[in-house]
Amino acid sequence: MACGLAAERWKGAGLPLAIATLWLWLTPVARAASLSAKDVQIIAKVLTFLDPPLNGGRVAIVYAGGSTTAKHDAEAILTLFGDGIKTRHGLIIATLVEVGMLSSSAGYSAVILAADTPGHSVATTSKALRIPCISADTALVRQGACTIAIRSEPKVDITVNHAAAEAAGIAFAPMFQMLIHEL
């Protein structure tokens, strides 16, 4: 009896539910960011193991202007930074930067690459600015398009492209350097 009542109540709700599901699926905001909250915390800590360490400052979350996926991923990462992440050396604040604007921007201590953003376009700029490029995509780091890859699951894994870091003049605290994977 109760089951019949419930079935009656939901009768005719099929189409709106299907539309809502499709909308949620198509809306990028509903998707998870390429970086998790834990990844972002790790990025902030990694920056304190640069040599010299980052004593607080701004990091640029770079996205491809023509990609909705990139834009929404960047926004999701920015949300994870909130009002900034406090480290032992200071507060790290994130800002959204469209990839084309990066070369004319100044004052950033690191670049975080959003999903669906071409790494090579950022590689040249980050190298020129002598700041690390950080991504969730290890393949980009392997290609040398980005300097540091971060992954926190199932275990924390930090991969650095040694040549890319050296070319950009980026150095790490020696003890930290011995605990990461360098390519």
Add this chain to the structure above:
Amino acid sequence: MTVPESPVMPLIRIACRTKLHRLLRLAGIVLLLAIPATPRAQMINYGELEQLFGEPVTTSVTGKPQRASEVPGNLTIITQDDIRRSGATTIPDILQFVPGVDVRHNWLGDAQVAMRGYNSPMTPRLLVLVNGRQVYLDDYGYVAWNALPVQMSEIRQIEVVKGPNTALFGFNAAAGVVNIITTDPLRDSINTATVLGGTQAYGEANIVTTAHLGSTAGLRVSAGGWTANEFHTAPANAGLRYPRAANLTLDARWQIDPDLLLRAEASLTDALSPRVTPVAVSINTQVQTNSLRLGAAATTKLGLVDIDVYRNAGTYEYSNPATGGGPARNIVTVARLGHLLKLGATHTLRTSLDYRNNSDSADRAIGGTIAYDDYAASIMWDWQISPTLSLNNAARFDHLALHYSGNLLAISGRTFQAFNATRIDAASFNTGLVYRLTGSDTLRLTFSRGLQLPSLLDYGLQAPVGRFTLLGSPALMPTVVWNAELGLDIEIESLASTLGAAVFVQRNVELLGAPGSTAPGVAGGVVYSQADDIGSSDEVGFEWGLRGRSEAGMRWNASYRFASISDDIPAAGVKTPSATTRYRNGTPQHSIILGAGATLGRFELDGQIRWQSAYTDYHVNADTFAPFVIPNNVTVNGRVGYALTDSITLAATLQRYTVARLLAPNFGSGPQLRAIASVTAHF
């Protein structure tokens, strides 16, 4: 972050106002000038690196900082949380729940800890360190666990490495290494005081406090003491004294600049306890030690450089209630220069030069002074062959020169020349291949050659004891321990657990027979038993352990260990079978450990239970050793903790041991219970 002022701050302020401050600054400038290049970084920061990687980091396996899950060796790390939740008052009480570790309890202040069997009274096969400083006593080569200058609450982690690691740490890392890492006085702020009381009239108080001078200098001071009656009621009648211990430690670090760190440590201990000797006799022992250590760590353009110099001095009184005893004076001086460098993306190189002078003086037991100088050079090469495969090789070469001065007993047949011409040149190595099966699973294959140096008494003892005269021998060679091992660590997501498994084979060559355990000889009408290389022994074993936790605050562990030993020790070389000449019977073949715990609001409830199969121990009976069986037995440890406030914790711990009773006339073993209540204040 604001660091609360500690009671030690006034002392530091006084030091700053006085000439001491100027002198320290001058010393710093001198050291700065001594470093050949511009310093650019600093030494390992355990806390921050553990927080970053989500697991403890260690240098105890290769000398290079590594994540616990990536080391080329069999490593277990016991964290401060584990220590607190155990409620244990001694380190052996914690180690007995590590798979593959064997602990024998003889007296309340006398426990023998061994790795993978081969346990015996005053076992010399284990190297124990506090922050890399050796704390085993060189006369017998054993660890007086009751005399360690460390409080449980100041330990960051205990690193347990199973298998030989002589290539990194030198002699006596033959069966394994226990490295006790304390909190960093510069970066951590530990301020606790604990009062404990319990059965056996147990009473203990300890305090740990840390003071910081800005963000560049820190000092940790710890002190504690305990007293108790014994497990058995008879020792006082047998002339044995009840145990007690007290110690004081100072640990200071000064970051001269971001790139150069100075370190100074000092400790004092005084510990009294009945103890069982290698010849299975219970005696009174009083161990008084002091240590002083100075070190510096810097990063130069040529890599990380560290200098470590320390001196351990001890006065040991071993007194047999029946035959008496006498004091011995042991001094160990160690100097070490280390260098660590990462070459390119995939190679890390560590080199080290070590010097060690070790002497033991005792009129009654040695008739003078036995000593040696040891010079060693070591190298470690770590190669990350691919993102999933790494190879680690370490090798060390030791050159040792023995010295003796004093009055040689005529019956020994030895001459000064026999001692002073003794030279030992010995090599050791460790090789390890680590393959990352997935992001969280690893496979390890290791092969190593470790060395157990004869103790100073194995070399120089010449003591009439009863009808026998016990003699050392300068002709002894180190025991060589070969070990091959295949290990696997995998994450089991469905159980929220990590499974570790290892299968190993071990070969021990030129096993040392302690004076008193070897076949007697007669010279000039005197019966003697002289230290000798008595044979070899092989072991195969298997261990697995599961360890997990849930986000709801539950934790659990389960493990099983199997060990099978086969001795090849000719009967003609030993007096009668004893604990130091029959390892097969003396090692439990099976042990099972089960544990569970939960944090429920302000309560912490934890329990561990260990079952192990029977083994044989020996006692002295009319100049020979007589066996007695310790049957299958159970060890239990349970604790309930309650956080009364954010700064006060109440706890109750219940322990059940199986204690071997090596005291005439009622030899044997039996269960002993301990109950301990404690109040801890964090300030």
